[in-house]
Amino acid sequence: MDDADVAVVGLGAIGASALWRLAERGVSVVGIEQFSPGHDRGSSHGNSRLFRVACLEHPNLVTLARTSRDLWRELESLSGQPLLTTTGSITIGSPSSPEVRDALLAAGQHNLDVERLTDAEVATRYPHHADIASSHVGVVDPEAGILRPEAAIVAAVDAARHAGAHVITETRITGVAVTDGGVTIETPTGKINARQAVVTAGAWLGSLAPGLPLRSRRVMQSWFDPKSSADRSIDLSDFPVFIRALDDGTSYWGHGQTHGEGAKIGVDWDPDCRWTEPDELDRDVSPIDYKLVSSLVRDWLPDLDPNPTKVTPCMVTYTPDHQFFIGRLDNDSPIIVGGGGSGHAFKHAAGIGELIAQITQREKPLFDTSFVSPTRTLPDSL
Numbered sequence: 001m002d003d004a005d006v007a008v009v010g011l012g013a014i015g016a017s018a019l020w021r022l023a024e025r026g027v028s029v030v031g032i033e034q035f036s037p038g039h040d041r042g043s044s045h046g047n048s049r050l051f052r053v054a055c056l057e058h059p060n061l062v063t064l065a066r067t068s069r070d071l072w073r074e075l076e077s078l079s080g081q082p083l084l085t086t087t088g089s090i091t092i093g094s095p096s097s098p099e100v101r102d103a104l105l106a107a108g109q110h111n112l113d114v115e116r117l118t119d120a121e122v123a124t125r126y127p128h129h130a131d132i133a134s135s136h137v138g139v140v141d142p143e144a145g146i147l148r149p150e151a152a153i154v155a156a157v158d159a160a161r162h163a164g165a166h167v168i169t170e171t172r173i174t175g176v177a178v179t180d181g182g183v184t185i186e187t188p189t190g191k192i193n194a195r196q197a198v199v200t201a202g203a204w205l206g207s208l209a210p211g212l213p214l215r216s217r218r219v220m221q222s223w224f225d226p227k228s229s230a231d232r233s234i235d236l237s238d239f240p241v242f243i244r245a246l247d248d249g250t251s252y253w254g255h256g257q258t259h260g261e262g263a264k265i266g267v268d269w270d271p272d273c274r275w276t277e278p279d280e281l282d283r284d285v286s287p288i289d290y291k292l293v294s295s296l297v298r299d300w301l302p303d304l305d306p307n308p309t310k311v312t313p314c315m316v317t318y319t320p321d322h323q324f325f326i327g328r329l330d331n332d333s334p335i336i337v338g339g340g341g342s343g344h345a346f347k348h349a350a351g352i353g354e355l356i357a358q359i360t361q362r363e364k365p366l367f368d369t370s371f372v373s374p375t376r377t378l379p380d381s382l
Protein backbone atom coordinates (compact mmCIF):
# COMPACT_ATOMS: atom_id res chain seq x y z
CA MET A 1 0.00 0.00 0.00
CA ASP A 2 1.20 3.54 -0.73
CA ASP A 3 2.18 5.80 2.15
CA ALA A 4 1.14 8.83 0.09
CA ASP A 5 0.11 9.79 -3.43
CA VAL A 6 3.13 12.06 -3.77
CA ALA A 7 6.43 12.16 -1.87
CA VAL A 8 8.41 15.42 -2.06
CA VAL A 9 12.14 14.93 -1.47
CA GLY A 10 13.89 18.10 -0.28
CA LEU A 11 11.97 20.91 1.42
CA GLY A 12 13.97 23.96 0.36
CA ALA A 13 12.59 26.80 -1.74
CA ILE A 14 10.99 24.70 -4.47
CA GLY A 15 10.11 21.57 -2.48
CA ALA A 16 8.40 23.46 0.35
CA SER A 17 6.29 25.30 -2.22
CA ALA A 18 5.44 22.10 -4.11
CA LEU A 19 4.42 20.44 -0.83
CA TRP A 20 2.16 23.39 -0.01
CA ARG A 21 0.53 23.54 -3.46
CA LEU A 22 -0.09 19.77 -3.44
CA ALA A 23 -1.51 19.77 0.09
CA GLU A 24 -3.75 22.73 -0.81
CA ARG A 25 -5.28 20.56 -3.54
CA GLY A 26 -6.10 17.86 -1.01
CA VAL A 27 -3.46 15.50 -2.43
CA SER A 28 -2.09 12.98 0.07
CA VAL A 29 1.52 14.16 0.26
CA VAL A 30 4.59 13.55 2.40
CA GLY A 31 7.64 15.83 2.42
CA ILE A 32 11.09 14.71 3.54
CA GLU A 33 13.98 17.06 4.38
CA GLN A 34 17.51 16.08 5.43
CA PHE A 35 17.88 19.11 7.74
CA SER A 36 15.23 21.48 9.20
CA PRO A 37 13.20 23.80 6.95
CA GLY A 38 14.90 27.20 6.65
CA HIS A 39 18.42 25.81 7.29
CA ASP A 40 21.64 27.40 6.03
CA ARG A 41 23.33 24.49 4.26
CA GLY A 42 21.79 24.58 0.78
CA SER A 43 20.94 27.39 -1.63
CA SER A 44 18.24 29.34 0.19
CA HIS A 45 19.79 31.16 3.14
CA GLY A 46 21.15 34.67 3.66
CA ASN A 47 18.05 36.68 4.65
CA SER A 48 17.17 37.99 1.19
CA ARG A 49 16.67 37.10 -2.46
CA LEU A 50 15.91 39.57 -5.22
CA PHE A 51 12.44 39.43 -6.72
CA ARG A 52 11.91 40.84 -10.23
CA VAL A 53 9.11 40.53 -12.75
CA ALA A 54 10.95 41.82 -15.85
CA CYS A 55 12.90 38.55 -15.90
CA LEU A 56 15.87 38.89 -18.16
CA GLU A 57 16.60 35.14 -18.04
CA HIS A 58 13.61 34.15 -20.26
CA PRO A 59 10.46 36.05 -21.29
CA ASN A 60 8.20 33.11 -20.25
CA LEU A 61 9.42 33.56 -16.69
CA VAL A 62 7.35 36.74 -16.37
CA THR A 63 4.22 34.60 -15.97
CA LEU A 64 6.01 32.49 -13.37
CA ALA A 65 7.18 35.56 -11.44
CA ARG A 66 3.67 37.02 -11.34
CA THR A 67 2.16 33.72 -10.22
CA SER A 68 4.85 33.48 -7.58
CA ARG A 69 4.21 37.02 -6.38
CA ASP A 70 0.52 36.21 -5.84
CA LEU A 71 1.43 33.02 -3.99
CA TRP A 72 4.06 34.78 -1.82
CA ARG A 73 1.34 37.26 -0.87
CA GLU A 74 -1.03 34.39 -0.05
CA LEU A 75 1.66 32.81 2.10
CA GLU A 76 2.18 36.14 3.86
CA SER A 77 -1.45 36.27 4.85
CA LEU A 78 -1.47 32.60 5.90
CA SER A 79 1.67 33.02 8.02
CA GLY A 80 0.90 36.54 9.25
CA GLN A 81 4.38 37.82 8.45
CA PRO A 82 5.98 39.88 5.69
CA LEU A 83 7.84 37.79 3.10
CA LEU A 84 8.10 40.08 0.05
CA THR A 85 9.05 43.76 0.34
CA THR A 86 8.42 45.71 -2.85
CA THR A 87 11.10 48.34 -3.46
CA GLY A 88 11.19 48.50 -7.25
CA SER A 89 14.52 47.78 -8.93
CA ILE A 90 16.90 49.51 -11.28
CA THR A 91 18.90 47.57 -13.87
CA ILE A 92 21.79 49.63 -15.19
CA GLY A 93 24.03 48.96 -18.16
CA SER A 94 24.66 49.52 -21.81
CA PRO A 95 21.48 49.12 -23.90
CA SER A 96 23.17 46.12 -25.56
CA SER A 97 24.09 44.36 -22.29
CA PRO A 98 22.11 41.14 -21.71
CA GLU A 99 20.81 42.56 -18.41
CA VAL A 100 19.22 45.67 -19.97
CA ARG A 101 18.38 44.19 -23.37
CA ASP A 102 16.66 41.08 -22.01
CA ALA A 103 14.78 42.90 -19.23
CA LEU A 104 13.34 45.22 -21.90
CA LEU A 105 12.57 42.23 -24.14
CA ALA A 106 10.62 40.48 -21.35
CA ALA A 107 8.83 43.73 -20.50
CA GLY A 108 7.89 44.34 -24.13
CA GLN A 109 6.52 40.83 -24.62
CA HIS A 110 4.35 41.08 -21.51
CA ASN A 111 3.41 44.78 -21.61
CA LEU A 112 5.10 45.36 -18.27
CA ASP A 113 5.00 48.81 -16.82
CA VAL A 114 8.79 49.28 -16.79
CA GLU A 115 10.43 52.65 -17.23
CA ARG A 116 13.57 53.33 -19.26
CA LEU A 117 15.78 56.06 -17.80
CA THR A 118 18.64 58.04 -19.32
CA ASP A 119 21.99 58.17 -17.53
CA ALA A 120 21.10 61.59 -16.08
CA GLU A 121 17.75 60.34 -14.79
CA VAL A 122 19.44 57.33 -13.15
CA ALA A 123 21.98 59.61 -11.45
CA THR A 124 19.23 61.85 -10.06
CA ARG A 125 16.78 59.18 -8.96
CA TYR A 126 19.33 56.58 -7.83
CA PRO A 127 22.19 58.61 -6.31
CA HIS A 128 24.07 55.47 -5.19
CA HIS A 129 24.66 54.89 -8.91
CA ALA A 130 25.42 58.53 -9.80
CA ASP A 131 28.66 57.57 -11.55
CA ILE A 132 26.72 55.84 -14.35
CA ALA A 133 28.49 55.98 -17.74
CA SER A 134 26.93 58.39 -20.24
CA SER A 135 26.40 55.48 -22.67
CA HIS A 136 24.40 53.49 -20.08
CA VAL A 137 20.69 53.49 -19.32
CA GLY A 138 18.44 52.28 -16.52
CA VAL A 139 15.36 50.05 -16.52
CA VAL A 140 12.99 50.41 -13.56
CA ASP A 141 10.90 47.37 -12.63
CA PRO A 142 8.35 48.76 -10.15
CA GLU A 143 7.18 45.27 -9.10
CA ALA A 144 10.63 44.17 -7.89
CA GLY A 145 11.74 43.80 -4.29
CA ILE A 146 13.26 41.35 -1.86
CA LEU A 147 12.04 38.08 -0.42
CA ARG A 148 12.90 36.59 2.99
CA PRO A 149 14.00 33.08 1.97
CA GLU A 150 14.25 31.25 5.29
CA ALA A 151 10.92 32.65 6.55
CA ALA A 152 9.22 31.87 3.22
CA ILE A 153 10.33 28.23 3.32
CA VAL A 154 9.18 27.76 6.91
CA ALA A 155 5.86 29.46 6.06
CA ALA A 156 5.31 27.14 3.06
CA VAL A 157 6.06 24.02 5.12
CA ASP A 158 3.74 25.24 7.89
CA ALA A 159 0.98 26.00 5.37
CA ALA A 160 1.43 22.55 3.84
CA ARG A 161 1.24 20.89 7.26
CA HIS A 162 -1.88 22.87 8.04
CA ALA A 163 -3.43 21.68 4.77
CA GLY A 164 -2.71 18.06 5.68
CA ALA A 165 0.82 17.29 4.46
CA HIS A 166 2.96 14.91 6.48
CA VAL A 167 6.44 16.36 7.07
CA ILE A 168 9.53 14.36 8.02
CA THR A 169 12.70 16.32 8.88
CA GLU A 170 16.31 15.40 9.68
CA THR A 171 16.00 12.41 7.35
CA ARG A 172 18.26 11.97 4.37
CA ILE A 173 16.82 10.15 1.38
CA THR A 174 19.36 7.74 -0.09
CA GLY A 175 17.54 6.79 -3.27
CA VAL A 176 14.39 7.17 -5.35
CA ALA A 177 13.51 4.03 -7.30
CA VAL A 178 10.76 3.45 -9.86
CA THR A 179 8.57 0.44 -9.03
CA ASP A 180 5.61 -1.24 -10.75
CA GLY A 181 3.07 0.93 -8.95
CA GLY A 182 5.04 4.15 -8.59
CA VAL A 183 8.15 4.93 -6.56
CA THR A 184 10.00 3.83 -3.48
CA ILE A 185 11.85 6.45 -1.46
CA GLU A 186 14.70 4.98 0.53
CA THR A 187 15.57 6.36 3.94
CA PRO A 188 18.34 5.10 6.26
CA THR A 189 15.68 3.34 8.34
CA GLY A 190 13.07 2.17 5.85
CA LYS A 191 11.12 2.87 2.69
CA ILE A 192 8.29 5.21 1.74
CA ASN A 193 6.04 4.13 -1.13
CA ALA A 194 4.18 6.65 -3.25
CA ARG A 195 2.57 6.88 -6.67
CA GLN A 196 4.87 9.73 -7.68
CA ALA A 197 8.00 11.44 -6.37
CA VAL A 198 8.83 15.11 -6.64
CA VAL A 199 12.58 15.49 -6.28
CA THR A 200 13.54 19.03 -5.31
CA ALA A 201 16.91 18.42 -3.71
CA GLY A 202 18.70 21.62 -4.79
CA ALA A 203 22.46 21.09 -5.00
CA TRP A 204 21.89 17.38 -4.27
CA LEU A 205 19.44 16.92 -7.16
CA GLY A 206 22.04 15.36 -9.45
CA SER A 207 22.76 12.58 -6.96
CA LEU A 208 19.08 11.60 -6.66
CA ALA A 209 18.29 12.01 -10.36
CA PRO A 210 21.47 10.76 -12.01
CA GLY A 211 21.78 11.69 -15.64
CA LEU A 212 20.67 15.28 -15.20
CA PRO A 213 23.62 17.48 -16.17
CA LEU A 214 23.98 19.69 -13.09
CA ARG A 215 26.94 21.29 -11.34
CA SER A 216 27.00 23.31 -8.14
CA ARG A 217 29.16 26.30 -7.46
CA ARG A 218 30.19 27.81 -4.13
CA VAL A 219 28.96 31.42 -4.29
CA MET A 220 29.45 34.09 -1.66
CA GLN A 221 26.97 36.52 -0.11
CA SER A 222 28.54 39.67 1.40
CA TRP A 223 27.29 42.54 3.54
CA PHE A 224 28.82 46.03 3.77
CA ASP A 225 28.39 48.84 6.32
CA PRO A 226 28.29 52.51 5.34
CA LYS A 227 31.49 54.53 5.64
CA SER A 228 31.42 57.02 8.49
CA SER A 229 31.77 59.68 5.77
CA ALA A 230 28.83 58.31 3.74
CA ASP A 231 26.74 61.03 2.11
CA ARG A 232 23.63 58.92 1.70
CA SER A 233 21.51 56.52 3.69
CA ILE A 234 22.01 52.87 2.74
CA ASP A 235 18.63 51.77 4.08
CA LEU A 236 16.60 49.62 1.71
CA SER A 237 14.12 52.43 1.04
CA ASP A 238 16.97 54.71 -0.10
CA PHE A 239 19.06 52.04 -1.81
CA PRO A 240 16.61 49.69 -3.51
CA VAL A 241 17.29 46.50 -5.44
CA PHE A 242 19.72 46.95 -8.32
CA ILE A 243 21.59 45.02 -10.99
CA ARG A 244 24.50 46.73 -12.66
CA ALA A 245 26.26 45.48 -15.80
CA LEU A 246 29.72 46.89 -16.47
CA ASP A 247 31.21 47.10 -19.94
CA ASP A 248 33.84 44.42 -19.14
CA GLY A 249 31.03 41.86 -18.68
CA THR A 250 31.05 41.95 -14.86
CA SER A 251 27.58 42.13 -13.37
CA TYR A 252 26.85 42.80 -9.72
CA TRP A 253 23.66 43.13 -7.74
CA GLY A 254 22.45 44.14 -4.34
CA HIS A 255 20.16 46.12 -2.12
CA GLY A 256 20.26 48.38 0.88
CA GLN A 257 20.28 47.47 4.51
CA THR A 258 17.64 45.30 6.17
CA HIS A 259 17.87 43.44 9.48
CA GLY A 260 20.61 45.94 10.52
CA GLU A 261 23.10 43.84 8.57
CA GLY A 262 24.45 46.39 6.09
CA ALA A 263 23.92 46.50 2.34
CA LYS A 264 24.05 43.11 0.63
CA ILE A 265 26.11 42.99 -2.56
CA GLY A 266 26.92 40.02 -4.81
CA VAL A 267 28.59 39.25 -8.11
CA ASP A 268 26.76 37.36 -10.83
CA TRP A 269 29.71 35.22 -11.93
CA ASP A 270 32.87 35.51 -9.84
CA PRO A 271 35.71 33.63 -11.58
CA ASP A 272 37.25 32.93 -8.15
CA CYS A 273 34.23 30.88 -7.07
CA ARG A 274 34.76 27.10 -7.21
CA TRP A 275 32.64 24.17 -8.30
CA THR A 276 31.74 22.02 -5.33
CA GLU A 277 30.04 18.83 -4.27
CA PRO A 278 27.22 19.83 -1.91
CA ASP A 279 28.47 17.64 0.94
CA GLU A 280 31.94 19.16 0.57
CA LEU A 281 30.95 22.84 0.65
CA ASP A 282 33.85 24.73 2.24
CA ARG A 283 32.25 26.98 4.84
CA ASP A 284 35.49 28.74 5.83
CA VAL A 285 35.85 32.15 4.21
CA SER A 286 39.17 33.59 3.03
CA PRO A 287 40.01 36.98 1.41
CA ILE A 288 39.94 35.56 -2.15
CA ASP A 289 36.24 34.85 -1.55
CA TYR A 290 35.39 38.56 -1.38
CA LYS A 291 38.23 40.10 -3.39
CA LEU A 292 36.13 40.88 -6.47
CA VAL A 293 33.03 42.09 -4.63
CA SER A 294 35.18 44.32 -2.39
CA SER A 295 36.87 45.89 -5.39
CA LEU A 296 33.48 46.53 -7.04
CA VAL A 297 32.22 48.18 -3.85
CA ARG A 298 35.38 50.28 -3.63
CA ASP A 299 35.12 51.39 -7.27
CA TRP A 300 31.37 51.84 -7.69
CA LEU A 301 29.61 52.23 -4.33
CA PRO A 302 31.52 55.03 -2.57
CA ASP A 303 29.19 55.20 0.44
CA LEU A 304 30.06 51.64 1.50
CA ASP A 305 33.15 50.48 3.38
CA PRO A 306 34.69 47.92 0.98
CA ASN A 307 35.62 45.58 3.85
CA PRO A 308 32.62 43.27 4.26
CA THR A 309 31.15 42.86 7.73
CA LYS A 310 29.91 39.36 6.94
CA VAL A 311 30.55 36.85 4.14
CA THR A 312 28.82 33.48 3.89
CA PRO A 313 29.00 30.72 1.29
CA CYS A 314 25.95 29.35 -0.47
CA MET A 315 25.49 27.12 -3.54
CA VAL A 316 24.16 27.81 -7.02
CA THR A 317 23.30 24.75 -9.11
CA TYR A 318 23.58 25.24 -12.86
CA THR A 319 22.11 23.50 -15.86
CA PRO A 320 24.12 23.75 -19.11
CA ASP A 321 21.81 26.51 -20.43
CA HIS A 322 21.42 28.22 -17.02
CA GLN A 323 17.69 27.49 -17.09
CA PHE A 324 15.72 25.32 -14.64
CA PHE A 325 14.74 21.67 -14.82
CA ILE A 326 11.01 21.35 -14.14
CA GLY A 327 9.04 18.31 -15.25
CA ARG A 328 8.92 14.54 -15.53
CA LEU A 329 12.20 12.75 -16.17
CA ASP A 330 10.45 11.37 -19.24
CA ASN A 331 6.84 11.48 -20.43
CA ASP A 332 5.65 8.50 -18.38
CA SER A 333 8.02 8.75 -15.44
CA PRO A 334 6.53 8.92 -11.93
CA ILE A 335 9.50 11.14 -10.98
CA ILE A 336 9.09 14.89 -11.38
CA VAL A 337 12.10 17.11 -10.75
CA GLY A 338 12.34 20.79 -9.84
CA GLY A 339 15.73 22.44 -9.56
CA GLY A 340 18.84 23.59 -11.38
CA GLY A 341 17.97 27.11 -10.26
CA SER A 342 21.09 28.56 -11.95
CA GLY A 343 21.05 31.49 -9.53
CA HIS A 344 17.58 32.85 -10.29
CA ALA A 345 14.98 30.41 -8.93
CA PHE A 346 14.07 31.72 -5.50
CA LYS A 347 11.75 34.42 -6.76
CA HIS A 348 9.94 31.78 -8.84
CA ALA A 349 9.89 29.03 -6.22
CA ALA A 350 6.24 29.49 -5.22
CA GLY A 351 5.18 29.40 -8.88
CA ILE A 352 7.43 26.42 -9.59
CA GLY A 353 5.73 24.65 -6.68
CA GLU A 354 2.37 25.36 -8.31
CA LEU A 355 3.68 24.17 -11.69
CA ILE A 356 4.97 20.95 -10.14
CA ALA A 357 1.59 20.38 -8.48
CA GLN A 358 -0.07 20.88 -11.89
CA ILE A 359 2.34 18.41 -13.51
CA THR A 360 1.81 15.71 -10.88
CA GLN A 361 -1.98 16.10 -11.18
CA ARG A 362 -1.80 16.25 -15.01
CA GLU A 363 -3.50 19.65 -15.00
CA LYS A 364 -2.88 22.20 -17.75
CA PRO A 365 0.39 23.93 -16.79
CA LEU A 366 0.69 27.67 -16.28
CA PHE A 367 2.63 28.02 -19.54
CA ASP A 368 4.52 26.01 -22.14
CA THR A 369 7.25 24.38 -20.05
CA SER A 370 9.31 22.95 -22.90
CA PHE A 371 12.16 25.44 -22.27
CA VAL A 372 12.59 24.03 -18.73
CA SER A 373 11.84 20.39 -19.52
CA PRO A 374 14.47 17.90 -18.27
CA THR A 375 14.24 16.23 -21.70
CA ARG A 376 15.04 19.35 -23.75
CA THR A 377 18.11 19.45 -25.96
CA LEU A 378 20.97 21.02 -24.05
CA PRO A 379 24.39 22.36 -24.89
CA ASP A 380 27.19 19.84 -24.33
CA SER A 381 28.87 21.33 -21.31
CA LEU A 382 28.17 23.49 -18.30
Ligand SMILES: Cc1cc2nc3c(=O)[nH]c(=O)nc-3n(C[C@H](O)[C@H](O)[C@H](O)COP(=O)(O)OP(=O)(O)OC[C@H]3O[C@@H](n4cnc5c(N)ncnc54)[C@H](O)[C@@H]3O)c2cc1C
Pocket (backbone or CB within 6 Å): 009, 010, 011, 012, 013, 014, 015, 032, 033, 034, 035, 042, 043, 044, 048, 049, 050, 051, 171, 172, 173, 174, 200, 201, 202, 203, 204, 205, 208, 219, 220, 221, 266, 314, 315, 316, 338, 339, 340, 341, 342, 343, 344, 345, 346, 347, 348
Ligand atom coordinates in the same frame (compact mmCIF):
# COMPACT_ATOMS: atom_id res chain seq x y z
C1 LIG B 1 24.28 33.76 -3.18
C2 LIG B 1 23.01 33.46 -3.92
C3 LIG B 1 22.20 34.51 -4.32
C4 LIG B 1 21.02 34.24 -5.00
N1 LIG B 1 20.22 35.28 -5.36
C5 LIG B 1 19.02 35.04 -5.92
C6 LIG B 1 18.13 36.11 -6.14
O1 LIG B 1 18.44 37.26 -5.82
N2 LIG B 1 16.92 35.82 -6.68
C7 LIG B 1 16.56 34.56 -7.01
O2 LIG B 1 15.45 34.37 -7.51
N3 LIG B 1 17.39 33.51 -6.80
C8 LIG B 1 18.61 33.73 -6.26
N4 LIG B 1 19.46 32.70 -6.00
C9 LIG B 1 19.08 31.35 -6.41
C10 LIG B 1 18.09 30.73 -5.46
O3 LIG B 1 18.41 31.03 -4.12
C11 LIG B 1 18.09 29.23 -5.70
O4 LIG B 1 17.87 28.98 -7.09
C12 LIG B 1 16.98 28.54 -4.91
O5 LIG B 1 17.04 28.92 -3.57
C13 LIG B 1 17.15 27.02 -5.05
O6 LIG B 1 16.08 26.38 -4.41
P1 LIG B 1 16.04 24.79 -4.34
O7 LIG B 1 14.75 24.44 -3.75
O8 LIG B 1 16.42 24.22 -5.67
O9 LIG B 1 17.26 24.40 -3.37
P2 LIG B 1 17.28 24.42 -1.77
O10 LIG B 1 16.48 25.56 -1.26
O11 LIG B 1 18.70 24.30 -1.36
O12 LIG B 1 16.48 23.12 -1.37
C14 LIG B 1 16.93 21.81 -1.57
C15 LIG B 1 16.56 21.05 -0.32
O13 LIG B 1 16.68 19.66 -0.54
C16 LIG B 1 17.20 19.09 0.64
N5 LIG B 1 17.80 17.81 0.29
C17 LIG B 1 18.80 17.60 -0.59
N6 LIG B 1 19.10 16.30 -0.68
C18 LIG B 1 18.26 15.66 0.17
C19 LIG B 1 18.10 14.30 0.51
N7 LIG B 1 18.86 13.34 -0.03
N8 LIG B 1 17.15 13.97 1.42
C20 LIG B 1 16.36 14.94 1.98
N9 LIG B 1 16.49 16.25 1.69
C21 LIG B 1 17.42 16.61 0.78
C22 LIG B 1 18.22 20.12 1.10
O14 LIG B 1 18.61 19.95 2.44
C23 LIG B 1 17.47 21.40 0.84
O15 LIG B 1 16.70 21.79 1.96
C24 LIG B 1 20.65 32.92 -5.31
C25 LIG B 1 21.48 31.86 -4.91
C26 LIG B 1 22.63 32.13 -4.19
C27 LIG B 1 23.48 30.99 -3.73
